[in-house]
Amino acid sequence: MRRRLACGSGLMLMLNVAITAQAVQIRQRDPGWSAPPGATSKANPLADRPEAAAGGRKLFLQRCSVCHGEDGRGAGRAPDLTAPDVQVQSDGALYWKITGGNTRGGMPTFSFLPELQRWQLVMHLRMLAPDSGSSR
Amino acid sequence: MPSFRICVLALLFSCSAADRAAGQERAYFVTYDHYLEEPGNLEVAIATTTGRPKNGHSVYTAPWVELEYGFTGWWTAELYLEGVTTRGEGNGFTGWRFESRFRPLKGEHGLNPVLYVEYENISEASRIQKEIVGAGPLPAGPIAELQAERAHELEGKLILSSVVGPWNVAENFIVERNLSASEGVEFGYSVGMSRAVGTLASGTSCHFCAENFVIGAEAYGGLGSTGGIAGGEQRHYLAPVLGWHVTARTTLKGSTAFGLTENSDRYLLRFGFAYELPIGGR
Numbered sequence: 529m530r531r532r533l534a535c536g537s538g539l540m541l542m543l544n545v546a547i548t549a550q551a552v553q554i555r556q557r558d559p560g561w562s563a564p565p566g567a568t569s570k571a572n573p574l575a576d577r578p579e580a581a582a583g584g585r586k587l588f589l590q591r592c593s594v595c596h597g598e599d600g601r602g603a604g605r606a607p608d609l610t611a612p613d614v615q616v617q618s619d620g621a622l623y624w625k626i627t628g629g630n631t632r633g634g635m636p637t638f639s640f641l642p643e644l645q646r647w648q649l650v651m652h653l654r655m656l657a658p659d660s661g662s663s664r
Numbered sequence: 665m666p667s668f669r670i671c672v673l674a675l676l677f678s679c680s681a682a683d684r685a686a687g688q689e690r691a692y693f694v695t696y697d698h699y700l701e702e703p704g705n706l707e708v709a710i711a712t713t714t715g716r717p718k719n720g721h722s723v724y725t726a727p728w729v730e731l732e733y734g735f736t737g738w739w740t741a742e743l744y745l746e747g748v749t750t751r752g753e754g755n756g757f758t759g760w761r762f763e764s765r766f767r768p769l770k771g772e773h774g775l776n777p778v779l780y781v782e783y784e785n786i787s788e789a790s791r792i793q794k795e796i797v798g799a800g801p802l803p804a805g806p807i808a809e810l811q812a813e814r815a816h817e818l819e820g821k822l823i824l825s826s827v828v829g830p831w832n833v834a835e836n837f838i839v840e841r842n843l844s845a846s847e848g849v850e851f852g853y854s855v856g857m858s859r860a861v862g863t864l865a866s867g868t869s870c871h872f873c874a875e876n877f878v879i880g881a882e883a884y885g886g887l888g889s890t891g892g893i894a895g896g897e898q899r900h901y902l903a904p905v906l907g908w909h910v911t912a913r914t915t916l917k918g919s920t921a922f923g924l925t926e927n928s929d930r931y932l933l934r935f936g937f938a939y940e941l942p943i944g945g946r
Contacts, residue, residue, distance in 0.1 A: 582867025590912035594702075594942050628772030631737035634703050639772050639827045642863040645875070 570620030584652030691907030695856035698776035698825035701734030711936035726791035754807035759786030780821035797852035799894035848890035856882035
């Protein structure tokens with residue numbers, strides 16, 4: 529009986545810590561999360577295939593819109609991807625962030641997607657910009 | 665029976681109607697990679713292991729339910745409930761497991777470590793074989809008798825996972841201690857490789873595009889214990905795996921594991937269905 533009580537208390541404590549940890553994590557931004565120089569200069573291999581952006585939109589709606597919203601504006605759950613501080617980043621930097629994620633900030637790792645699909649996501653992110661247009 | 669079929673069809677239809685999730689259900693059944701559940705996502709999965717033993721014992725099917733929740737970007741926890749059914753030797757509930765996976769490093773690295781801790785309250789009738797440790801054949805006999813032999817086990821895994829070109833390569837090193845008996849510490853392993861079939865996403869919604877399929881293979885087995893390696897007694901399997909992301913939230917997967925040693929079953933047929941529900945924060 530005592531063992532069951534101890535197990536139950538332990539489980540409750542773990543759940544409590546978990547919920548607190550999650551609540552702290554929501555909407556936190558990590559100012560130290562920036563791509564290394566080698567990654568920022570990487571060019572999008574699909575830059576000359578603009579039709580590939582349609583696939584990027586589909587992936588975005590499937591994988592990213594849960595947190596960032598269909599329009600990428602975040603809806604209070606994740607950063608606004610149309611914001612200047614996101615759009616000013618290079619294609620390579622965005623690709624690096626999509627690939628590796630940020631476990632401390634709640635951004636999942638998307639390296640399970642094939643490389644070209646991650647570049648398609650970068651293409652779609654560019655389309656979300658208010659002055660949507662060219663690669664950086 | 666028709667109402668059961670209608671329920672299954674309704675479930676599949678409702679799942680295929682939903683199309684948003686961020687997580688990625690792995691194609692492996694035994695091997696873990698470094699991808700944790702999306703924070704705030706609950707994954708509900710049902711799966712089965714059907715095994716055909718070599719020693720004349722009856723074919724068994726061991727179903728299990730998994731509830732996996734992503735608490736944070738670095739912590740995922742999972743609860744398993746498992747059972748077994750056999751032809752002629754009985755059936756029943758075989759126990760539960762609770763595990764947590766922690767990802768200590770931020771971001772993607774050449775080798776991504778994940779720490780895994782699991783507590784198991786199972787009986788000797790357990791047949792799901794989510795991991796294989798130690799040596800010797802599965803305990804045989806009537807399920808009712810095996811159910812009476814309970815085991816409280818603590819298990820740890822070091823999961824290492826990498827992205828090599830289009831491939832995921834994962835290695836798991838397993839240690840397990842039975843807290844109910846003095847069996848020493850048992851060891852096991854699992855390794856896997858998998859990749860998406862398609863590399864570019866099409867612009868239209870499709871269920872059968874190459875991009876929705878993952879292929880690969882995994883190998884797993886026991887490596888003896890502190891009491892001895894017992895090389896000739898170990899069980900090892902080699903299993904091709906196939907995963908189909910029917911929708912972004914729904915995954916079907918299957919595998920046929922071929923027994924490589926005398927104590928291994930002839931084969932293990934595994935099927936799984938997973939559905940992701942975004943229910944919490946992010």
